[in-house]
Amino acid sequence: MNRQQQGTTLFTALLALVGVGVVVQLWLLSASVDAIFRHDAATPLHAAIGSAVLFLVNGALLLYLFAFDERVRRR
């Protein structure tokens, strides 16, 4: 497998990971709204923590993407 093919696989996997993270975040958001309507204060807090962690993971993947591009440009 050459470098370009590796890059293609890598970015497809990265896109899939970020996409799954966003879907899980949407699920957490809907669970939070549902909890608010039944006057449950604990669930939205836990969902917010989970969502923040997922955002950090997505952000880290995005930073990795920028760093990867920068490395390729320098070569």
Place this chain on the structure above:
Amino acid sequence: MADEEKCKQCHGCKKPARWREDFPVQWEKDEYVTRREMVKFLSLGSLLIAGANLIAAAVPRFQSRGEFPRVRIASSHQIAADGSLLFRYPTDEDPCLLVRNRKGELVGYSQVCTHLSCAIVHRPEENTLFCPCHHGYFSVEEGRPTAGPPTRSLPRIKLEQTGDDIFAVGIGI
């Protein structure tokens, strides 16, 4: 396609049409979204959703608590065993149901079904609270859904009894 439009002044030459030189936008390429752009877009979406989740977590902390009025709703003798009474609490737009269960205890619930907000009714012969819209059933003792589409319990009205008078004092889960 527009990209293939050729110069009309000199038939046969492979130059692009004159107007294309002034507007050198390649529409097909312009509409193509790369994986990098998609990852960036999803990351921005991720940030927005995380923000919305934080707002959702903050909402219950700003909601008013313990500010429910103390309202007299009935006299104890008005409700026979297995009987029920309609009342409104905390506002006139919040229908509720006061039920005396088979143990003789008085329990109050919101009359709004947690499925699609239809009005529930007391069925003493089955000892249940029933939603006629989609055949949802709730237990009289705890307000838990026992059958049908509802998945959440009915909000419970906190009651206090002073002598013969029954007061609604708050709403619990």
